[in-house]
Amino acid sequence: MTQTVAVLGTGKIGEALLSGMIRAGWRPSNLLVTTRRSERAEELRNRYGVDSVTNAEAAKRADILILAAKPQDMGRLLDELAAHVAADRLVISAAAGITTAFIEDRLTAGTPVVRVMPNTPVLVDEGMSVISAGSHASTEHLATTEAIFGGVGKTLRVPESQQDAATALSGSGPAYFYFLVEAMTDAGILLGLPRAQAHDLIVQAAIGAAVMLRDSGEHPVKLREAVTSPAGTTISAIRELENHGVRAALIAALEAARDRSRELASGNG
Numbered sequence: 664m665t666q667t668v669a670v671l672g673t674g675k676i677g678e679a680l681l682s683g684m685i686r687a688g689w690r691p692s693n694l695l696v697t698t699r700r701s702e703r704a705e706e707l708r709n710r711y712g713v714d715s716v717t718n719a720e721a722a723k724r725a726d727i728l729i730l731a732a733k734p735q736d737m738g739r740l741l742d743e744l745a746a747h748v749a750a751d752r753l754v755i756s757a758a759a760g761i762t763t764a765f766i767e768d769r770l771t772a773g774t775p776v777v778r779v780m781p782n783t784p785v786l787v788d789e790g791m792s793v794i795s796a797g798s799h800a801s802t803e804h805l806a807t808t809e810a811i812f813g814g815v816g817k818t819l820r821v822p823e824s825q826q827d828a829a830t831a832l833s834g835s836g837p838a839y840f841y842f843l844v845e846a847m848t849d850a851g852i853l854l855g856l857p858r859a860q861a862h863d864l865i866v867q868a869a870i871g872a873a874v875m876l877r878d879s880g881e882h883p884v885k886l887r888e889a890v891t892s893p894a895g896t897t898i899s900a901i902r903e904l905e906n907h908g909v910r911a912a913l914i915a916a917l918e919a920a921r922d923r924s925r926e927l928a929s930g931n932g
Contacts, residue, residue: 664688668811669695669725671718671740673707676757677731679785681711683814695721722747727755727807730766734758734927741769750774753804755811757781759830760927763797763823775800777808780826780834781815790816791833795823827928831920839916844869 668684670677673696685691691712698704704715722728722744732740737758748754750771756763756778763776770776776797784790792812796805809818821829844865851861875886891897904910 664690665693666726666807667693667695667724668727668729669697669716669721670729670731671697671721671744672730672732672736673698673703674731676781676783676785677729678707679790679815680729680731680757680781680811681707681713683785683788684811685711687810687814695725697721718743719747722752725752727753727811729811730754730756730758732758734760737761737765738769741766745769745771748774753777753800753807755779755808759834760827760924762928763795763800765928767797767799773799775804777804778823778826779808779812780830781812782834783837785812785815788815791836792816792818793826793829793833794818794820795826796820797823827921827924830924831917835920839913840869 664687668689670681673681677696681694681696684694694711694713695716696704696707696713697718698707698715707713708715716724718740728744728748730737730740737756748770750773752774754766754770754774754776756766756776757780759780761778763778766776767774777800778795778797779792781790781792785792790812792815794805794808794812805820809820812818819829844862847865848858848861851864852858856864872886875881876883879886887901891901
């Protein structure tokens with residue numbers, strides 16, 4: 664934790680990483696941020712005690728660069744950084760669909776690049792960050808990346824060929840749960856419950872189910888069967904879910920998200 668880390672593009676995810684690193688023991692004096700707006704820079708300086716610098720200065724001073732810009736801005740950002748990033752810097756990309764090859768081609772030959780797909784629960788230290796090594800990234804570079812992103816949740820290493828699938832499943836995953844909670848809340852209202860009560864019931868059911876999935880080690884089928892009594896209410900509901908093709912719709916939705924990630928990677932943004 665003696666290295667200097669720069670977060671380039673300190674939006675919500677970038678700030679979550681910043682605060683997570685500080686909680687994990689990184690000194691604010693070893694952390695740099697870049698922002699588009701001076702007000703935002705001042706806000707981060709006051710909140711975390713970190714220096715706000717230009718992208719070029721971050722590239723010169725930092726040992727590790729975390730690129731937290733939007734995918735559509737990545738090409739411009741790399742063009743700005745290219746002349747200032749030495750080959751011994753570790754570059755970590757947290758932009759959906761941007762391949763390590765895309766970044767390597769625009770930086771000094773041999774620069775180690777690691778690709779990460781975090782999801783929004785990093786904002787509450789319950790994220791999942793999927794990590795892949797580029798052509799020049801070593802096990803040490805992966806371990807450093809895990810140390811950074813491990814401060815805001817769990818990490819998982821996968822081959823880069825699986826990143827688009829991981830983006831569809833994990834990166835976009837929270838949105839599917841929010842969509843489901845929204846639909847179930849509306850159903851609760853239809854059944855006669857006030858919105859606030861329906862919301863609380865569903866959210867707690869979701870939290871409890873997630874903890875049981877994580878801690879019990881049981882297959883989800885077994886956990887579902889434990890709730891599903893013969894000729895009971897649950898099996899009646901599940902029959903309707905199957906009749907309406909919910910399982911097939913979920914599979915199709917994840918395939919669409921994976922395909923969109925591939926389009927972003929190919930530059931068809």
